[in-house]
Amino acid sequence: MPSQAHTIAVIGGTGAEGSGLALRWAQAGHRVIIGSRDGAKAQAAAAELSERLGGGDIRGAESAAAVSAADIVVLTVPFAAQRPTVEGLRDRLQGKILIDVTVPLVPPKVARVQLPPTDSCVVAIQEMLGDGVRVVSAFQNVSAHKLKDLGRTIACDVLVAADDKDARRIGMDLADDAGLRGIDAxxxxxxxxxxSLTSVLIWINKTYKVPDAGLMITGLK
Incomplete structure (x- = not known):
């Protein structure tokens, strides 16, 4: 069981990364809400995850309802949907922690780093939302397809960055609860x-013909 159980809304939770994280957090004892623009689709995804887990507190809802019911919101949508999704949920996000998993990938050249004018797409979201939302960056470099294999130990660290130290600590704890190692970045x-590393890892995967290159920080105890 986690040291503190949270209600976590995973927006974009019907996708590979979001559903994998949701599954692992439910296994760890958190309450999880799959959020999607299509509430029925979210409910179907939650039912599939619950069946896979053999229980757990997982339910689905339309995104706005999911955010309202949660104390932590995790955004796992493509870069093109990041800003419009957050804009639509801005009022409901106030007073909460938003963990943003977004990577600025611009097809078709996803193996080339293409940062937005702000340098960080997550920093841009913090600036848009203001101080009423504590934004955390995390989970960008985790292989999505491994997350749903609950028997697998994933050899990957998670860089967790945030201006608020308490929110950063919560992000690190959630990484640990997902069977990863959270690193204070x-x-x-x-x-x-x-x-930036995500595009580099995609290039490494292609060059070395591996499915899931990851990141590990050496020298830590």
Whole structure:
């Protein structure tokens, strides 16, 4: 069981990354709400995850309802949908922690780093939302297809960046609860590193013909 159980809304939770994280957090004892623009689709995804887990507190809802019911919101949508999704949920996000998993991938050249004018797409979201929302950057470099294999130990660290230290600590705890290792990566401006690394890892996967290159920090106890 986690040291503190949260109600986590995973927006974009019907996708590979979001559903995998949702499954692992439910297994760890958190209450999880799959959020989607299509409430019925979210409910179907939650039922599939619950069946796979053999129980757990997982339900589905339309995104706005999911955010309203949660204390932590995790955004797992493509880069093109990041800003419009957050804009639509802005009022409901106030007073909450938003963990943003977004990577600025611009097809078709996803193996090339293409940062937005702000350098970090997550920093841009913090600036848009203001101080009423504590934004955390995390989980960009985790292989999505491994997350649903609950018997697998994933050899990957998670760089967690946020300006708010308590929110950063919660992000690290959630990484640990998902069977990963959360690493304190400092202020939110440092999220540009994790965002850039994703394209580099895609290039490595292609060059070395591996499915899931990851990141591990050496020298830590």
């Amino acid at each position: 400092g202020p939110l401006a440092n999220s540009v590193v994790a965002e």
